[in-house]
Amino acid sequence: MRSNEPSPLSDDERALVDGFLAHEFAGVQELRVQAKHVTAQRGCDCGCGTIEFVLDGTRVARSEAPDPVPVGGIVRDPNGDEVGGLILFVRDGRMHSLEIYSHTGPLPLPLAEQVTWRG
Numbered sequence: 303m304r305s306n307e308p309s310p311l312s313d314d315e316r317a318l319v320d321g322f323l324a325h326e327f328a329g330v331q332e333l334r335v336q337a338k339h340v341t342a343q344r345g346c347d348c349g350c351g352t353i354e355f356v357l358d359g360t361r362v363a364r365s366e367a368p369d370p371v372p373v374g375g376i377v378r379d380p381n382g383d384e385v386g387g388l389i390l391f392v393r394d395g396r397m398h399s400l401e402i403y404s405h406t407g408p409l410p411l412p413l414a415e416q417v418t419w420r421g
Contacts, residue, residue: 308341308356315342315353317414318400322373322390325421329367329392336362336397351402351411364395373421377402377412385409388417 311319323334339360345352375388386404390397402409 304342304344304351304353306344308343311340311342312411314411314413315400318375318388318411318417319390319397321375321414321417321419322371322388325373325419327367327372327421329365329395330371332363332365332395333367333371333392333397336365340397342400345399345401349408349410350404351409352399353411354399355397357396365392365397366395367392369393369398371421373419375417375419377404377409377416378418379416386412388412 319337323330323337339358339362340355341358342353342355345354369392371390371392376384377386379385386409389401391399402411
């Protein structure tokens with residue numbers, strides 16, 4: 303589980319952020335720039351993989367992306383069954399958090415290959 307102290311995104315976290323930002327939608331260009339300047343900290347205490355983003359202080363343009371962004375991820379288990387999903391939140395034009403939700407109990411950060419993108 304991630305700590306409350308901001309630290310660089312893991313490769314798995316970066317892959318999930320990149321999955322959202324691979325799609326075209328209003329404000330995505332600014333989010334792509336912001337993604338180069340974020341660290342992350344634990345976003346929830348329930349045991350799920352949700353993270354909150356912290357910008358590193360670099361001045362970057364605000365995004366006009368809606369909150370949440372119009373792309374979502376469906377998380378599947380090894381059998382291909384849907385077990386949860388991913389939502390990327392934007393607040394005041396800044397990347398805010400990556401929510402990992404589950405249909406049962408807390409879902410840890412999934413691997414990118416477990417995610418089907420929609421939007």
